[in-house]
Amino acid sequence: MQLRFLGKNSTSGDCPTLYATDRDTYLVQGWRVFANDLLMQLDVPEGQTVVEVPTELFEHLEKDGLPSGEIRRLEDPIMILTPGGTFVVQGLEVTDPEALAQMTIPDYETVVEVPKTVIIALLEAPRGADLQRRAQPAL
Template sequence: MQLRFLGKNSKSGDCPTLYATDRDTYLVQGWKIFANDLLMKLTIREGETAVEVPAELFQHLEKDGLPSGEFRRLGDPLVILTPGGTYVVQGQEVTDPGALAQMTIPDYETVVEVPKAAITALLEEPHGADLQRRAQPAL
């Protein structure tokens, strides 16, 4: 798996990072989740895990040609927007040695892989009833 670095949300040290892959996926490197209140909200299937990342991390999606790094709705793979303004991203846990060798991952972080199509769908404007409701003038 080949990675293309899109960005991280700080200039110093290791921190949540976003990569594009040659498999039409994104790798999201983020903080491991230890908080029981967050873990209880998740249904993590075998081979999956979840990471917590700052919302600002997804501004780097623009470097991959997407029109905006601002999510317009939540759904899989972004399962939670926390009260602290971070996202919990769930996906396949990255175990590929070649991919992991291209990253610096501290012990308190891990990496998930999510399809580009899933991320792109969250960036798009809502359709149907949601869009009509937004277009209606307030009474």
């Protein structure tokens, strides 16, 4: 799998990062989700995982020719908004050694792969009763 760097949200080496692939997918590198209260709200099938990233990370989608990087709809289980204002993104956990060799991934981060068509759908304006899901704050 070949990657094309789209961007990250800081100048330091270790931070959430967005890549386009040669498979019409995006790789979202973000913080591993360890919060039990959040994980209990999700149904994460085997082979998938979730990462948490700043909402601004998706502004880099414009570098891939998309008209806007503004996520306008939240679709369960692909993307939810946390009470802290970040996105939790669910997708296939990336295990491809060739892809992983092209990234610098600290221990507290991991990478998920999400189809490009799914991300594009999240950029569209909601129609009617959109299925928006927000993570519930811990009690």
